Amino acid sequence: MHMKKFLLPLLVLVACVSTSCDAVRQKKANKDTNEYRYEIECGGNAIQGTYLVKVWSYSRTPSIAENQCRKNAVHGVIFKGYGGGQGCVSQRPMANNPGVETQFEDYFKSFFATGGEFQKYASIVGGTTDVVKVGKEYKVGVLVSVRKDDLRKALEAAGVIRRLNAGF
16 A cells, blocks of 8 residues: 555656657757758659658757658748759749748747647658668658648738749
8 A cells, every 4th residue: 555655646747758858859859950050852742732852950859850851841832942953843942032032930939849730731641751860869751742732822811922823
């Protein structure tokens, strides 16, 4: 009986510490992601309305980097674009204006927040992840499908980017 009284609080403490550690790791990963240290490349041919990209993210924890790859994929499609290769055509960034990220800073802060709207537009394809140790951190590569047509519509509706058929 006394053992049960001791074990329950101990288990609760362990669960809280482990959750706290995950929160700290996620916060660090968000900081890394806010610096947008990643690489994006064509991942192959995709179905209509989507891009298939390979995103390489950096983190001290491989599982955290994998989680951040979706965010980085959407960021890359909006702001970086990517080169051709693997039978792909190069894609320009959706946002032509380099100042749009700072101009709409509040919008993008919310959009890319943990649990933010970006999640609606990206999904990890397959279960294969490439992990490479680089110094004290890991470079994690994940194949991500980005729903580019839906993403473009959302950004146009928010006034962040111009419609494709808008005049010059």
